[in-house]
Amino acid sequence: MFRNFIKIAFRSLLKFKGYASINLLGLALGLSTGILILVYVLDEISFDKFHTKADRIYRVGTDMAELKTGVTRTSEANGWPIGALLEKDFPEVEKVVYMANGSNLQILHEGKHFDERLYYAGNDFFEIFSFPLLKGNPATALTKINAIVLTESMAKKYFGESDPLGKTMTLADTLAFEVTGVMKDLPQQSHMQFNALMSFATYIALRDGFSYNDGWGNINVRNYVLLKPDVNKENFFAKARNIYMDHVKSNLEEWGMYMYVAFEPLPDIYLRTTRGNGMGPIGSIDRVYIVTGIAAFVILLACINFINLATARSVYRAKEVGLRKVVGSTRQSLIYQFLSESFLLTILSFVIALALIGLTLPLFNQVLAKTYTLSVLAQPVAMLGIVILVSLIAFLSGYYPAVVMSSLKPSEVLKGSLTTGSRGVQLRRVLVVFQFMISATLIICTLVVIDQLDYMQNRDLGFSSHQVLVLDMDKVTDRGGQGSSPDGVSVFSNELERMSTVESVSFANAVPSRPGWVGQWAFPEDKPDGGSISVEYMAVDEAYLKTLGVTLVAGRNFDLNRPAEIKDGLIINETCVQKMGWGTPENAIGKRIDSPSKHPAGEVIGVVKDYHEFGLQQEIYPMTMDYNPKRGRYEAIRFKTTGVKDLMTSIETLWKKYYPNNEFKYFFLDENFARQYQTEQRMAKVFEVFSIVTVVIAVIGLIGLVSFMVIAKTKEIGIRKVLGADVLSITRLLSREFLALVLLANIIAIPLAWYLADRWLESFAYRTTVGPQIFVITIVAGLVITLVAVSSQTIKAALMNPVKSLRNE
Structure with missing residues (x-):
């Protein structure tokens, strides 16, 4: 039929x-x-679900609330002691793995420097996550100082078909790492993406003063917890939320903020996180x-x-x-x-x-x-x-x-x-x-x-993004190029400024679309109304405002002839003036800002007109700048409209002269800013x-x-x-x-x-x-x-x- x-x-x-x-x-x-x-x-919905223990794994984050303004901020990271306290004081926790970004280290191979996505990870990493280890012992691969586990593709890149176990890799020019494992390449459906893992013991060894008992304000360690089966998760979350408040409440009140621990289910991170994801893609x-x-x-x-x-x-x-x-x-x-x-x-x-x-x-x-x-x-x-x-x-x-x-x-x-x-x-x-x-x-x-x-693409951003080339010098170890002059001005920068098509050059740790240290806590020295606010801290030089086309509305710029201001002066934006409670830009001049972390701290010498450091999805953030080009990462170059192709050739030639082993990495500011959309x-x-x-x-x-x-x-x-x-x-x-x-x-x-x-x-x-x-x-x-x-x-x-x-x- x-x-x-x-x-x-x-x-x-x-x-x-x-x-x-x-x-x-x-x-x-x-x-x-x-x-x-x-x-x-x-x-999209399959991300991180391949882990056999995915339903018991949680990423530990931090919630911060300003007492003065009520503004809240979230982070995917924690203060140093959080992971250790979770493991020690909470019987619901089976294991904790500590992770931190290590991509600032370059690999030195056959005389050349290579950038890779590197992370530090605790020795329980392979016990918690289901990333197969093809070679090495998962229980000990990340135990020793200077131990490194490579992905399969990275192992082939540097060692070909030979067995890399026990062999040495050089990082940061002088650090010798032993290859203790080779893991299968990460699936695309993972919120964390990296090429290699270094032992967390190495992270501790490279940081003087790291302590599991101190460093509450150093929010830069990522913790993942594996809960025991059949625990009452809601009760655990409620108890663990107040770790900061239970241990350092008085310090937090002095800083003008409260901090809480938050937990995100592993399968929710890619699609549902509100904390961002510095380790890989986000949906x-x-x-x-x-x-x-x-x-x-x-x-x-x-x-x-x-x-x-x-x-x-x-x-x-x-x-x-x-x-x-x-x-x-x-x-x-x-x-x-x-x-x-x-x-x-x-x-x-x-x-x-x-x-x-x-x-x-x-x-x-x-x-x-x-x-x-x-x-x-x-x-x-x-x-x-x-x-x-x-x-x-x-x-x-x-x-x-x-x-x-x-x-x-x-x-x-x-x-x-x-x-x-x-x-x-x-x-x-x-x-x-x-x-x-x-x-x-x-x-x-x-x-x-x-x-x-x-x-968004046509709104006045408050700065000039056109005709600005930015060199990324994050991995350049000798940024001065055969040394720097006593005032920190790079020899490389001086040669750039002498080029006929270059109008100005600035060296700073941030440019629009590549922000500085966001989330630094700062408060007015006289503490009107009390309480800290969260600010962006930027380390700049005296040419930053000119190169970026930022307008000064009160006070003055950094002046190399005023050494006291170079050492102690701050330039802030209009939003920071309002958040500090100073009313007008003129009233802010001469006021002092302090910070628990000492950055930013100093006397306000200038106020700039608000400009968009981020895309228009976000409000303008309170911003502080001090004179500190030695902390810089980006060389911003404002150039004339003609001869751009010849200029690029000249800059690349100069780069190879001073930094022959480093990759020439650059972007145009207007194009990079537009990528935020x-x-x-x-x-x-x-x-x-x-x-x-x-x-x-x-x-x-x-x-x-x-x-x-x-x-x-x-x-x-x-x-x-x-x-x-x-x-x-x-x-x-x-x-x-x-x-x-x-x-x-x-x-x-x-x-x-x-x-x-x-x-x-x-x-x-x-x-x-x-x-x-x-x-x-x-x-x-x-x-x-x-x-x-x-x-x-x-x-x-x-x-x-x-x-x-x-x-x-």
């Missing part, structure tokens, strides 16, 4: 080729979208929800097309249904028959969808910053998801039309008294409105995202692509519906032409219903889209406004598209010879 259903389904599709083509294209677009998003979502659960929701609507629109066209053509298949019932077909068998057509059409659409996926996968990867290949579809989870998706679409598309068609009464059908019925017409109208409402909502959201991007740029692309897809699907369905309406009204059109109606009046008659439906859809979409767009814009500290022009553009575009789509069919009908349409009457 099933074979017979399939045979009949094929015949039906061949008989109604136009209908089948429209549905094939619509369902193929829906399926390809659904499959691509399915792969994306499965990948967004909101982005997953958005693309999933959009994909669901695209699939739903494709199903609606199927339902609309199937119910619209029910009149033309009515005699077939009537005859089948007369010869004995049951309603159940008819439902199976029509569902078979739906499944067959969906399977054929799936084949087309695979071809579309192959064509669009590069674009999909580019939009979402992924590297998927078609082989990902062969994974068991993906295959199961595809089978479920195809079955669901086939059922959703075919069930309602099958029920409608199978309910037709033979007596009405064979007597010719069957009509489409007001319920069917009303349903199709509702579905058309729903389709275009979704399309209009997406178009409005797309325009808002594009408008916000334009706003990559997430928003990807979101704009997502909305653009899906807006086009939804409009195409809706228009395809609309053309199909208009075609059926034209066939149904063929005789009416003929009569009207005989009575004198012209092409324009007939076209207007046939088009106005659809134009009214699309207009209604846009009106309904406006408040929904405005709400969604406004919610998204709330995530920006500085945002555009959703103006009426966006809604007008959307409505006009929707009506024009509808008019073109409808007219393509109605004009053809209006031009038909009335003799042909009436010859059978």
Whole structure:
């Protein structure tokens, strides 16, 4: 019987080729979208779930609250004693692993320096995480000082096919590390990404004064805890939260802040963290929800097309249904028959969808910053998801039309008294409105995202980012280039300044988009109202303001002829003035700032106009600068507009002269600052692509519906032409219903889209406004598209010879 259903389904599709083509294209677009998003979502939610103990592993973070302002700040790291106290004082904890960034160390190999992603890790690392160790002992590999474990690819890079165990690697020019293990390369679905692990004992040995009993304010160690099975997690979290307060509350109050311990489940870090992730990639659960929701609507629109066209053509298949019932077909068998057509059409659409996926996968990867290949579809989870998706679409598309068609009464059908019925017409109208409402909502959201991007890219940032080249000198050990002069000015910098196309050069530990030490605690010396505030500390030179184009609004810049100010002076921004409670920039001059960490500390000699160190997603941070180029990392070079290519060649030549063993790393400030908006740029692309897809699907369905309406009204059109109606009046008659439906859809979409767009814009500290022009553009575009789509069919009908349409009457 099933074979017979399939045979009949094929015949039906061949008989109604136009209908089948429209549905094939619509369902193929829906399926390809659904499959691509399915792969994306499965990948995103799989992060860190490969660890066998993932449900018991938590990352330990720190919450900080300023007593003066109430501002809270979060960190993924902890003070030095936290890990040891968790392990010692809490029986719920089975193990703790300590980790810290070690990427400041360069590898010296065959006379060349190499940058790698290096981290320090405690000896229980391989007991907690499920990273396979291919060579070495997981229990002892990270125990000794100067022990290093390499990933498989890094081992091959430096040792080829030879066994690296027991061999020596040189880091930071003089430190000899013994290779104690080789681990399998980390999977992409891991929130931590590194090339090698050094023992945490090495971290301690390299830091004079490190103590598990002190250093509460040194928030730079990452701790992960493995809880024992079946512990009461909520009770443990509540007890452990107050470790800082239980041990150093008086110190914290003196600093003007409270600090608490926080815990994040390992599988939640990638998608749900609010603390950032300095160890690797970070996703967004909101982005997953958005693309999933959009994909669901695209699939739903494709199903609606199927339902609309199937119910619209029910009149033309009515005699077939009537005859089948007369010869004995049951309603159940008819439902199976029509569902078979739906499944067959969906399977054929799936084949087309695979071809579309192959064509669009590069674009999909580019939009979402992924590297998927078609082989990902062969994974068991993906295959199961595809089978479920195809079955669901086939059922959703075919069930309602099958029920409608199978309910037709033979007596009405064979007597010719069957009509489409007001319920069917009303349903199709509702579905058309729903389709275009979704399309209009997406178009409005797309325009808002594009408008916000334009706003961010064109807003005055408070500094000049154009024509600034920045050299990253983080790994250069002799930054002065064969030594520095007594005042710390680099010989390398002096040679740069002598170049004809260079206007100024500055050496600092931060530039916009590459901030300084964010989260330093500072307070006014006289403590008005009491309490510390969190500030960004920057170490700069006297040329920083000129090179970056930052405006001084009160006081003066650093002056090498004023040695006292060079030693003790501070420049702050307007936001810092307000946070300190000093009112105006002029009132801040001469005031003193202190800090528990001694940086920043000094007398305010100048105030600069606020400028954006970060992207516009974040508010401007209180900022302090002192004169300390020896702490610098970035060489900022402002150059003239001409001869950029020659300038780059000259700078690279000079670099090789002074730093022959270091990689020449640089970026242009304006381009690097713009990279902070990559997430928003990807979101704009997502909305653009899906807006086009939804409009195409809706228009395809609309053309199909208009075609059926034209066939149904063929005789009416003929009569009207005989009575004198012209092409324009007939076209207007046939088009106005659809134009009214699309207009209604846009009106309904406006408040929904405005709400969604406004919610998204709330995530920006500085945002555009959703103006009426966006809604007008959307409505006009929707009506024009509808008019073109409808007219393509109605004009053809209006031009038909009335003799042909009436010859059978």
